[in-house]
Amino acid sequence: MSETTTIRVLINQAPHDLSVGATLADAVQHAGIQPPFAAAVNLQFVPRTHYAKHSLNDNDHIELISPITGG
Structure with a gap:
């Protein structure tokens, strides 16, 4: 049985693979x-x-x- 080394997250609706244990800073x-x-x-x-x-x-x-600027 292989151990997973990545997780799949959505960043602004786009899929990204990050390492297991990744933080929001990563x-x-x-x-x-x-x-x-x-x-x-x-x-x-x-x-x-x-x-x-x-x-x-x-x-x-x-x-x-x-942030969106303007008026």
Whole structure:
């Protein structure tokens, strides 16, 4: 029986494979998004100070949202 070494997550509705044990910080780096932005995992906001501690699971839905300026 082989052990799975990757998980599949959705980042802004696009599938991405990350290593087992990946954190939200890893997903942000993988996505290449630049600040400012907010992040949510499975519709729950995650503060920036928790990105490195927030472990991801297979099939998590990650939203990285940049602010829209204008009037």
